Amino acid sequence: MKRQEKEEVKVEKGKLKENIFLFLIIFFFFTFTSTFTYAQDREKAVSLYKESVKFFEDGNIDKAIETIKEAINADPNYPEAYDHLGYMFLKKGQLDEAINAFNSALKINPRMRTSKTGIGSALMKKGDLKGAESILKEALILNPYPSMTHYVLGLVYEKLGDYEKAIMHYKEGIKTYKVRIGKE
Amino acid sequence: MEAKKKATAKILPLLLLLFSVFYLVTLPVSALALLQTGAQAPEFALKDIDGRDVSLSQYSQKKAVIVLFWSTWSANSPKAVKRFEEFHRKYRDRGIQVIGINADNQTISKEDVENIKKFLKEMDVTFPVILDKGLKTFHDYGVIALPSTVVISEGKITYEMPGLPLVGTEDMFDYLFVLAGETPKKKIEPRYVPHHDAVANANLAMRFVNKKMYEMAYPLFRKAIEKDPKYMLPYVEMAKLYNVEGKLVEAEETLRKALSVEPDNVVVTGELGYILSKAGKIKDAMYILERIVKLNSHAPIYYYYAYVLAKNGQMKESMNAFDKAIALNPYEPMIYLLRAEVYENSMMLKEAASDYRKAIKLILKIRE
Numbered sequence: 001m002k003r004q005e006k007e008e009v010k011v012e013k014g015k016l017k018e019n020i021f022l023f024l025i026i027f028f029f030f031t032f033t034s035t036f037t038y039a040q041d042r043e044k045a046v047s048l049y050k051e052s053v054k055f056f057e058d059g060n061i062d063k064a065i066e067t068i069k070e071a072i073n074a075d076p077n078y079p080e081a082y083d084h085l086g087y088m089f090l091k092k093g094q095l096d097e098a099i100n101a102f103n104s105a106l107k108i109n110p111r112m113r114t115s116k117t118g119i120g121s122a123l124m125k126k127g128d129l130k131g132a133e134s135i136l137k138e139a140l141i142l143n144p145y146p147s148m149t150h151y152v153l154g155l156v157y158e159k160l161g162d163y164e165k166a167i168m169h170y171k172e173g174i175k176t177y178k179v180r181i182g183k184e
Numbered sequence: 185m186e187a188k189k190k191a192t193a194k195i196l197p198l199l200l201l202l203f204s205v206f207y208l209v210t211l212p213v214s215a216l217a218l219l220q221t222g223a224q225a226p227e228f229a230l231k232d233i234d235g236r237d238v239s240l241s242q243y244s245q246k247k248a249v250i251v252l253f254w255s256t257w258s259a260n261s262p263k264a265v266k267r268f269e270e271f272h273r274k275y276r277d278r279g280i281q282v283i284g285i286n287a288d289n290q291t292i293s294k295e296d297v298e299n300i301k302k303f304l305k306e307m308d309v310t311f312p313v314i315l316d317k318g319l320k321t322f323h324d325y326g327v328i329a330l331p332s333t334v335v336i337s338e339g340k341i342t343y344e345m346p347g348l349p350l351v352g353t354e355d356m357f358d359y360l361f362v363l364a365g366e367t368p369k370k371k372i373e374p375r376y377v378p379h380h381d382a383v384a385n386a387n388l389a390m391r392f393v394n395k396k397m398y399e400m401a402y403p404l405f406r407k408a409i410e411k412d413p414k415y416m417l418p419y420v421e422m423a424k425l426y427n428v429e430g431k432l433v434e435a436e437e438t439l440r441k442a443l444s445v446e447p448d449n450v451v452v453t454g455e456l457g458y459i460l461s462k463a464g465k466i467k468d469a470m471y472i473l474e475r476i477v478k479l480n481s482h483a484p485i486y487y488y489y490a491y492v493l494a495k496n497g498q499m500k501e502s503m504n505a506f507d508k509a510i511a512l513n514p515y516e517p518m519i520y521l522l523r524a525e526v527y528e529n530s531m532m533l534k535e536a537a538s539d540y541r542k543a544i545k546l547i548l549k550i551r552e
Contacts, residue, residue: 057317059291151544158541163533167524170540174521174547 045075052084061088079105079112086118095122113142117149124156132156147177221344222377223387225251225336226324230285230314233301238283238314240336247279247337248363253322254331255288256303259511260348264331265307267357272311275364284313287322287330287515291551318551319515329483329512335360343375346482347512382412390421398425416442416449423455432463450476450485458488466495477505483512487519494526502526517546 048071055064065088071081082105089098099122102115116139123132136153140146150173157166229239243249252268254261265284272282288296292315304313316322325334328346333356335343345356359375362368389404402425408418419442426435439456443449453476460469473489490505509519524539544550 059317147544147548148550151541151548151550154537154541154544158537163537166537167528167533167540170537170544173544174540177544177547 041075042078045071045078045081048074049078049081049084056084056088061092064088065092077108079108079115081105082108083112083115083118086115086122090118090122090125093125095126098122111142113139113149116142117152120149120156121152124152124159129156129160133160145176147173149173150176221341221375222380222383223341225334225339225341226321228285228314228316228321228324230316230321232312232314233286233297233304236312238312240283243281243283244339246281248281248342248360249336250280250282250360251325251334251336252282252284252331253287253325253327253333254284255286256299257288258330261331262303262307264333264348265309267353268333269307269309269311271357271360275360276311278364280360280364282311284309284311285316285321286313287316287319287327290319290515290549292317318549322515323549327513328516335363337363342377376414378415378417379412382408382415382418385411386415386418386421389418393421393425398429401425413445416446416452420451420455423459427459427462432459435459436463450479450482454482454485454488457492461488461492461495466492470496483509483516483519486512487516487522491522491526494529499526499530515546517543520546 048067052064052067052071055061055067065085068081068085068088071078072085075081082101086098086101086105089095089101099119102112102118102122105112105115116135120132120136120139123129123135133153133156136149136156139149140153143149150169154166154169154173157163157169225240227240229237229241232238240249240251250268250271252264254265268282268284271280276282286292286300288300297315300313300315325332331348332346333344334341335356343356343359345352358368385404385408389401389408392398392401392404402422405418405422405425408415409422419438423435423438423442426432426438436456436459439452439459442452443456446452453472457469457473457476460466460472469492473485473492477485477489486505486509490502490509493499493502493505503523506519506523509516513519520539520543524536524543527533527536527539
């Protein structure tokens with residue numbers, strides 16, 4: 001009886017080992033494939049992002065929007081793509097769509113300073129100058145390269161008729177501007 | 185152990201310097217690169233008015249490439265386009281290529297394109313004319329007036345001329361005729377080309393300036409001057425740097441040193457006028473700027489003169505001079521910065537804010 005029990009325990013242990021082994025294989029397989037797929041999706045999204053930037057620079061905004069939407073489909077967790085989409089909507093004057101896109105970027109990366117500046121620009125264009133002022137001040141704290149944020153704040157104060165503050169921000173924007181690699 | 189420490193202490197700063205130099209040298213060419221004889225001509229690859237690709241490198245086999253920056257709205261551009269069209273028709277088969285780079289606007293609209301096409305048709309232009317989207321090439325070449333001409337041979341700038349001055353233009357065409365194989369009408373003096381080590385040092389210094397690493401820039405400017413005392417650019421740029429740091433005495437000294445080498449240099453004289461005005465020496469500034477403004481049509485001379493006039497209380501004359509500078513080069517942020525300062529000092533804050541906005545838009549290259 002004891003021997004039979006021992007053998008049963010042995011069989012059970014073997015099965016457990018087999019299951020753990022199988023689980024590990026499945027776990028590593030899925031981890032590897034999902035990481036691989038994620039990397040592939042991100043790579044595709046980055047390539048589409050670059051393509052969209054090129055269309056944008058050539059003045060073809062509609063094609064640029066179409067391409068950046070493809071990038072978002074390829075990788076829905078790519079904050080720069082939403083940010084770029086926001087700026088294109090801003091350029092087209094579709095202000096609510098721009099704010100939505102910037103908010104999507106901020107949901108993924110709450111420190112996305114260019115998106116905060118983008119929301120500030122959109123609010124300013126919508127006439128919500130106080131709202132714009134508030135979010136731009138927030139962006140200014142986050143931003144180690146604040147020239148663009150100072151510029152938009154300057155615009156807000158100019159519209160508010162506070163020329164002293166507008167001048168101060170324009171001057172700061174010029175002072176803090178630094179030639180550097182890549183975009184702000 | 186002690187010796188090892190000493191050796192490390194000696195090597196570390198050297199490695200740091202080497203790293204900094206490597207880092208800066210590998211940066212892309214700055215958009216603030218200055219136009220200068222002897223410098224490498226920045227490459228451009230743009231679309232022509234009919235959408236065809238045109239690049240500088242595609243003409244690398246030519247004896248020389250003449251790049252004419254022009255716009256439909258600048259007063260002297262039609263004259264320049266006409267002269268170069270005549271030159272092109274006569275000498276296109278002699279290995280000299282004329283390229284026109286249009287700088288009508290930062291963003292070229294369909295209406296702009298139609299307007300440019302109409303202009304070219306009226307002028308019967310046959311050389312390629314390309315559109316400088318975002319004015320990148322305009323800034324890469326550091327153009328200070330429209331029209332401006334740059335002659336490039338074997339990838340290097342061999343001649344540059346801002347504006348279309350009466351005497352200078354004929355000298356430049358004499359140079360071009362000789363390049364095309366004609367006998368010169370008068371004896372042509374060999375053009376001054378700065379020492380290549382001096383150019384390299386000055387370029388590196390400029391990169392440090394652009395990165396706001398001023399302490400690294402000063403010794404390089406001094407080295408450039410030491411290598412070639414006739415090379416005016418490092419004097420001017422070093423004086424500008426002193427000015428940024430509020431060291432007006434050093435700025436004045438540097439410019440006066442440059443003028444002791446080349447007393448008639450227009451750019452140096454203009455900068456000296458500006459520094460003197462900032463130092464409150466208004467009479468001296470007026471004296472030298474009044475003299476050169478009559479002889480030259482460079483935008484910087486006009487805006488420095490305008491600034492001094494304002495400081496001298498001649499507001500109306502100042503505004504006229506600013507307008508002249510804008511007519512020559514509306515993409516120069518310094519014009520709006522100085523005029524903004526003038527407005528601000530006169531408590532015209534609305535106007536000042538508007539000009540600071542124009543300046544920052546140009547500096548950040550914001551396209552609406």
